Amino acid sequence: MSNSHLKRLFLLKGLASRLALGLVAMLTTIAIQLYYPKALSHFIDNIDAAMASGWLSDYAVVMLVLLTLQAGAAALRYYLFESAGLLVVAKVRTLLHQSLLCQPIAFFDQHNVGEMTNRLNADTEVLHDTLTMGLAISLRSLCICIGGLIMLLSISPMLCLGLLFFIPTSMFLGRWLGQRIRLRSQAIQDCQADCGRVAHENFANARLVHAFNQWPLAQQHYQQATDKALQTSLSCTGFLAMFNGLASFLMFMALLFTLWLGGSLISQGMLTVGELTSFVIYAAMVASSAEAVSGFWSDWMRTLGATDRIFSIIDDSSVPAKVSQTPLCLQGHIVIEHLSFSYPQRPQNLALSNFNLTIQPGEKIALVGPSGAGKSTLANLLLGFYQPNSGRILLDGQPLTALNLADVRSQMAIVEQEPSLFWGSLYDNIAFAVPGGRPSQAEVEAAARQANAHDFILNFPDGYHTMVGDRGVQLSGGQKQRIAIARALLRNPRILILDEATSALDGESENLVQDALERLMAERTTIMIAHRFSTIAKADKVVVVDQGTLLEFGSHQELRRTSSFYQRLLQNQHSERQVSLCS
Structure with a gap:
């Protein structure tokens, strides 16, 4: 076993006493189990003396006590090892969830949520049977x-000759199988993860599937994924079936040889019937135990194959820095110098190229430009989601890379075009702004009032305890935006990022949201990614971006007079607005 596999035994930390007691119980059952054939041999060979002397009743009482002790020890052993397995699975799931959550944003760009949840559930369950119960059964x-x-050697060394071939052969076959089953097992888990990905996409986009009458296509995609997983599993099952058939043949051949040779020894007076009976039972024990050990080896290889991805994620992850005890106090002065960046999936395409911009504390900046110009990319870099290829970002004169990212983010808030809401209550979603703490009801209500959300919240029968549903499906677009604004207000950031926060709203909702946004932006450095004129007009400075470069900047009025590119952007926005109102 490699060092990387040995390191996985850290999962058993804290379970030593439980496992030690389970081991004692297991050794107790083993000792009693090994005694049974010997007792049976003695009984068979001395049956006549037993009937004459009357010790049969005492013999039965002793065996009853041993049976009771074995039953109690077996129950204790099962509970201790099974519960240890449950604790290990819970620990792995917790570690994996933490590791996935702490991955850089680029990781989530490359992996589907359904795949990750399948890793979190199905893959970790494989450990339960193998790492604890399987390991206990193998031991x-x-x-x-x-x-x-x-015991076999003590009964008849000559009869042990047949086992000299069977046991090593069974062990060799188990090792040979384990080496080949590991890759097949990893392929099975990958296929199952793909099934999880397809199912997650279909369920997450259920409205779109129904709206376009595409449930047959969605079902077809899932059927294709499950068919592939089925074929991979059937291939592995066939491989295991072949091995089990061969192992069964060898076991019965060994038994046949033992009976033939034992019969010959009895006829020569070198062995008694009771000894042959106990020998056969011991031989069956040894054969089934050897098969179980070799089977565990293949199961262990299957587990390693199934969990390689889990532990590679855990091993490669690092816990993000926590907010310092001495809070970072930013003024909101931002300087972007010669910034260039390309996304990891598209390294040859620069999303930002030699970008330079200075934002004064409390200044409101509107980033405008066509879709794909690099506006959201700039916001992602400010939040530390990615590292630039070259150039740097300075906050209050300090490089962003030199600061504790958790401290920086504690001074920032973002309101998105489609706000991210959790399955929980309205209170929980607003209170999410305060990490590690639980704000009072009064603090949450104060933020909701400033965000123009308090009134509509009270109109719900459960008020702030109203459950919002999956991704806030129970709320309208304007209501979700105001909840997101209340969350940002409760955070009280120095730097605010508005990512097209009003682009998908109707006129009435936009007025309520704009009024809330004005309170939110007051005395805060604000970067607005905007298309709407109503949002752009509130900016102190408008920055025009196209194809990852800064084309020009100035006030809204200045650019309207001097920039033809900016004029076209406004005209396109006005045309889209008119189409939206007429539709």
Whole structure:
């Protein structure tokens, strides 16, 4: 086993006493189990003396006590190892969730949510049977195998000749199978993760699927994914079936040889019937135990294959820095110098190229430009989601890379075009702004009032305890925006990012949201990614961006007079607005 695999035993940390007690219980059951054939042999060979002396009743009482002790030890062993398995799975799931959550944003750009949730659930469950119960059963089988061999040698060394071929052969086959099953198991888990991805996409876009009558296509995609997973699983199952058939053949051949040779020894007076009976039972124990050990090896390889991806994520992750005890106090002065950036998936295409911009504390900047110009990319870099290819961002004169990112983000807030809401109450979604704490009801209500959200919240029967549904599906677009604004107000940031926060609203909702945004932007450095004239007009400075470069900047009135490109942007926005109103 490699060092990387040995490191995984850290999962058993804190379970030592539980596992040790389980081991004691297991050894107790093994000792009693190994005693049974010997007792049976003694009973068979001395049955006549037993009937004459009357010790049969005492013998039965002793066996009843041993059976009771074994039953209690077996129950205790099962509970201890099974519960240890549940604790390990819970620990792995927690670690994996933390590791996934702490991955850089680029990781989420490349991996589907359905795939990750499948890793979190199905892949971790594989550990339960193998790492604890499977390991316990294998250890028990190994002890029985060793103990059984000792008993076999004590009965008849000559009869052990047949086992000299079977046991090593079974062990070799188990190792050979394990090496080949690992890759197949990893392929199975990848296929199942793909099934999870397709299912997640279909469920997440259920409205779109129904609106376009595309449920047959969605079902077809899932059927294709499940068919591929099925074929991969069937291939692995066929491989295992072949191995099990061969192992069964070898076991019965060994039993046949033992009975033939044992019969010959009895006829020569070198062995008793009771000894042959106990030998056959011990041989069956040894054979089944050897098969269990070799089977565990293949299961262990399957587990390693299924969980390689899990532990590679855990091993490669790092816990993000926490907010410092001494809070960072930003004024909101932002300087962007010669910034160039390309997304990891498209390294050859620059999303920003030699970008330069200075934003004064409390200044309101509107970033305008066609779709794909690089406006949202700039916001992503300010939030530290990605690292630039070259250039740098300075906050209050300090490079962003030199600051604690958690401290920087504690001074920022973002309001998106489609606000991200969690399945929870309105209170929970607003209170999300305060990390590690739980704001009072009065603080949440004060933020909601400033965001023009308090009145519509009170109109719900459950008020602030109203559940918003998946991604806020129970709320209108304007209501979701005002909840997001209330969340940002409660955070009280120095730097505010508005990512087209009003572009998808009707006129009445926009007025309420704009009024809330004016309160939110007061005395804060604000970067507005905007298309609407009503938003752009509130900016102190308008920055025109196209194809990742800064074309020009100035006040809204200045650019209307001097920039033909800016005039075309406004005309296009006005035309789109008219179409929206007429539709």
